[in-house]
Amino acid sequence: MHVSATQQHLHTIVRLSSADGEEIEALLLDVDLDDHQDLLVVLGPRTFALDTVHAERQTMVTSGLFVTLDAKPGKEEELAAFLKQGLALANAEVTTPVWFAVRFSKSRFAIFDAFRDEAGRQAHLDGPIAKALMAQAPTLLAAPPAIERCDIIGAKLP
Numbered sequence: 559m560h561v562s563a564t565q566q567h568l569h570t571i572v573r574l575s576s577a578d579g580e581e582i583e584a585l586l587l588d589v590d591l592d593d594h595q596d597l598l599v600v601l602g603p604r605t606f607a608l609d610t611v612h613a614e615r616q617t618m619v620t621s622g623l624f625v626t627l628d629a630k631p632g633k634e635e636e637l638a639a640f641l642k643q644g645l646a647l648a649n650a651e652v653t654t655p656v657w658f659a660v661r662f663s664k665s666r667f668a669i670f671d672a673f674r675d676e677a678g679r680q681a682h683l684d685g686p687i688a689k690a691l692m693a694q695a696p697t698l699l700a701a702p703p704a705i706e707r708c709d710i711i712g713a714k715l716p
Contacts, residue, residue, distance in 0.1 A: 619656055619672035619710045621679045626704040627667040630697075634665050637698045640690075641667060647687045653678030656715065665700075672710055679707070 629637040641659035648657035648671070656672035673679040682688065695702060 619674060619713050619715070621676055622656075622670065622672040622708045622710050623679065623682070624706045624708055625669040625691075626706075627669070627698075628700045629665040629667065630700045631665070633698045637667060640694060640698060641669070644669070644687050644690070647685075647690070651682060651685060651687070653681045656713075672713065 627637065627641075638661060644659055645657070648654050651657075653673060654671055655674065656670075658670045660668050660670070662668065671682060673682060691703060
């Protein structure tokens with residue numbers, strides 16, 4: 559039997575191929591294959607073992623945002639702290655699988671995030687991180703954030 563899987567969060571789509579060439583797809587909810595490689599999947603009258611996972615597990619991302627931020631003089635550390643707090647909000651967004659806050663110099667920062675689709679990107683733009691950033695922008699930023707939409711043409715994710 560050959561098993562291939564694509565994992566997004568803990569929802570895993572598993573494609574099982576039997577020795578006679580039959581292919582079956584199953585959706586496993588809240589299962590991490592790294593922790594449950596001995597799991598049995600029962601589909602109708604047949605049982606498939608997930609003991610040899612030849613899995614290409616990846617979170618496909620297709621769209622992103624690159625946001626550059628320039629701190630006001632004297633507000634650099636406050637902006638850095640604000641961005642560190644953003645990680646907790648990003649972790650709570652199910653449609654934001656990739657989120658980075660980076661610092662390029664004393665006063666120049668950026669946020670990069672990536673999404674599975676346009677709906678995820680729009681949900682993020684309408685969500686708590688964007689709202690908090692826009693609320694703090696007049697206090698922390700020397701200029702409005704430069705928000706660039708981008709298409710992801712390649713990604714290597716854990």
